[in-house]
Amino acid sequence: xxxAAKSASPKRETRRRVPLAHVAVKRVYDAPExxxxxxxxxxxxxxxxxxxxxxxxDAWPKELAPSHELRKWYGHDPKLYAxxxxxxxxxxxxxxxxxxxxxxxxxxxxxxxxxxxxELDLSHASILRKMLK
Numbered sequence: 412x413x414x415a416a417k418s419a420s421p422k423r424e425t426r427r428r429v430p431l432a433h434v435a436v437k438r439v440y441d442a443p444e445x446x447x448x449x450x451x452x453x454x455x456x457x458x459x460x461x462x463x464x465x466x467x468x469d470a471w472p473k474e475l476a477p478s479h480e481l482r483k484w485y486g487h488d489p490k491l492y493a494x495x496x497x498x499x500x501x502x503x504x505x506x507x508x509x510x511x512x513x514x515x516x517x518x519x520x521x522x523x524x525x526x527x528x529x530e531l532d533l534s535h536a537s538i539l540r541k542m543l544k
Contacts (some may be wrong), residue, residue: 434543435523436536443467448521451513453539455479458527466525470516474509477535478502492533500537514543 420479435447439458443450449469451460458466477485477499485495503510515524522543528534 439525447523
């Protein structure tokens with residue numbers, strides 16, 4: 412019995428994916444912890460009442476924060492969240508390079524996205540976290 416001939420089709424090049432580590436979301440006013448890993452401020456504006464030393468940042472990619480216009484329009488109204496999600500993702504699509512740089516920075520490390528927002532589940536932080544994973 413003859414063995415079946417191997418397929419002559421060229422092998423697909425596969426890039427080995429390095430998994431992203433755990434990405435958490437936290438308020439800037441919460442105390443820094445060793446488990447935070449890489450600490451990234453994702454708001455466009457500096458949080459009130461905090462010094463740079465207190466915040467202990469590793470990065471502040473302002474361009475990945477929602478635009479001033481989008482932030483004002485949304486106003487954290489839960490009824491507008493679905494539309495905010497769509498619009499924010501569209502804004503992020505125009506910053507692919509910055510998003511890729513952030514992914515590269517956190518690859519293989521624990522990371523914490525920091526925001527001054529009170530409603531974390533209704534914020535840009537939760538959307539960006541999903542985009543990074």
